[in-house]
Amino acid sequence: MSETTKPNNRLLAALPVKEYKLLLPKLEEISLTHAETIYEPDDVIRHVYFLNRGMAWLLTRVTKGNLLEVGVVGNEGVVGLPVFLGVKTSSNHVIAQGNGTALRIKTKDFLKECERGGSLPKLLQRFTHALLMQTSQTVACTRFHLIKERLACLLLAMHDQTEADKFQITQEFLSNLLGVRREAVSKAATNLQQNGLIGYSRGKVSILNRAGLEAAACCCYSIIKEEYKKLFENSDRS
Structure with a gap:
């Protein structure tokens, strides 16, 4: 991907141009196939994925052989968030839905970019909040709707x-x-x-x-959608 190509991932697109250019050489564009497993529970997170097209399910095991959706990530965020929080392994099954594409970065390079400061860690903090809110809303939805x-x-x-x-x-x-x-x-x-x-x-x-x-x-759809809309308010590239 060239420096002049705007990424389809909204989190990357929200970075200031200078910061994105520094990150770009470490990003590898890959394809994801439908139902492809990105992580399994306890997998070491060796790469972080910024989705461009398609989406990924975050699933938790509730009984033997049964999984339950606890979150979904699309081009508004990142897959591999636990490493940003200091956790080296995945606690969820993460599975691609549909054929898609992503920009992948090695975990060690991702953490170095976060340590650099700037807009990336701030956007990741806001995305973490939105994802936690989505998960809590999903729990309420499962119980009441x-x-x-x-x-x-x-x-x-x-x-x-x-x-x-x-x-x-x-x-x-x-x-x-x-x-x-x-x-x-x-x-x-x-x-x-x-x-x-x-x-x-x-x-x-x-x-x-x-x-x-x-x-x-139910109302959960609009509540979650509104929360992700807030994620990118006042975060246009400069």
Whole structure:
């Protein structure tokens, strides 16, 4: 990537030009494939990823063989945040959703850039806050909101992050993300489909009525979206 090419990752794009130019030689552009594992629990975090396209699920294991979504990262942030907080290993399964791209940096180089000071650590602090807020909101959502509402939230997040009207995801994986039985996901998806909000066939979801899907979602979607909007307020590149 050249110095004149603006990164699609919003956190990198928010850096002052001089700081981004110093970071750029250490960034490696890579491709991510659908369902690719980025980290498993207890993996040493050897690279940090600034996502350009696509998204990554942050998953925690709740029972043997079952995973639950606790967060999602797209081009507004970074995957590998624990090293910024002084933790060398991942506590989550981190899995790519859809085919995407990222700018990867070695952990030792990432930490050196953070130690340099400037805007990067400040933006990472704000992103950490937003991610923690997202996680806490997801916990509340899991406890209090209907499966149909939660599914609508999840699909809206995928629509935002992948920037595609159609994406690949199975009902089995959706049931893991939501922490419910597959039959419950099937019932919720059928309801959304019958109302003309989505199409679902052979593990592929199509967004047919974005406004209707937003109306079907619980308040958590707008709360989380607003929090990430604050992340980049007053942080334009200079």
